[in-house]
Amino acid sequence: MSSVERGYDLLAPKFDYTPFRTPETILGATADALSGFGPFSQGLDVCCGTGAGMRVLTRLCQGRITGVDFSAGMLAQARGAHPDATWVRADARALPFADGFDLAVTFGALGHFLPAERPALFDGVYRALRPGGLFTFPIGAPLSVTSVGYWATLGFDVAMRVRNAVWRPPFVMYYRTTPLPALRDDLTAAGFTVTTVAVTGLGRHRDGSPRCRLILARKPADRH
Numbered sequence: 001m002s003s004v005e006r007g008y009d010l011l012a013p014k015f016d017y018t019p020f021r022t023p024e025t026i027l028g029a030t031a032d033a034l035s036g037f038g039p040f041s042q043g044l045d046v047c048c049g050t051g052a053g054m055r056v057l058t059r060l061c062q063g064r065i066t067g068v069d070f071s072a073g074m075l076a077q078a079r080g081a082h083p084d085a086t087w088v089r090a091d092a093r094a095l096p097f098a099d100g101f102d103l104a105v106t107f108g109a110l111g112h113f114l115p116a117e118r119p120a121l122f123d124g125v126y127r128a129l130r131p132g133g134l135f136t137f138p139i140g141a142p143l144s145v146t147s148v149g150y151w152a153t154l155g156f157d158v159a160m161r162v163r164n165a166v167w168r169p170p171f172v173m174y175y176r177t178t179p180l181p182a183l184r185d186d187l188t189a190a191g192f193t194v195t196t197v198a199v200t201g202l203g204r205h206r207d208g209s210p211r212c213r214l215i216l217a218r219k220p221a222d223r224h
Contacts, residue, residue, distance in 0.1 A: 012073030029201030051078030
């Protein structure tokens with residue numbers, strides 16, 4: 001892949017048949033977990049890809065739903081699957097919205113942003129929300145060092161760092177750059193009030209801890 005944007009343009013026609021598409025189980029469990037936090041009117045899917053997150057917004061939002069992504073290829077696929085939604089091509093680090101949405105979601109996209117880029121992303125989402133609006137996304141529990149997943153994601157990140165050190169432009173996709181404490185700090189710095197809730201529909205570990213949590217970042221009702 002020559003870059004994130006070009007890579008996704010090329011992958012777009014087949015993306016929904018790859019393991020990278022957000023599974024229906026996560027989408028459904030997220031919608032269930034958010035059902036008690038509404039009602040919501042306008043909804044925004046940040047880094048919408050082919051539009052999988054629209055299934056969540058369609059269930060929860062009574063008004064207009066919008067997807068934003070910088071890959072024209074992914075947006076073309078999303079537009080075909082959800083013709084009634086609004087689609088905007090833009091860089092998520094410079095979102096072109098202000099005070100228009102009650103709910104913003106994102107799925108599987110944060111690994112495409114280096115830690116230094118997250119403040120611009122979160123600032124843009126903050127501006128896009130109306131006072132009292134909610135930004136939310138699922139985050140998995142930390143993997144055990146003895147698990148296959150831990151070593152697989154570590155290996156992937158190391159391989160990507162080597163690739164990006166020797167090949168330009170870079171393809172930014174890292175699994176291990178978004179721990180909950182760092183995300184909480186960046187969201188708080190952007191002005192959000194941050195809590196989490198267990199996604200009970202995705203099960204629990206043997207010790208009773210949830211396999212997945214939703215980050216709930218609320219824009220204060222008295223802020224603009």
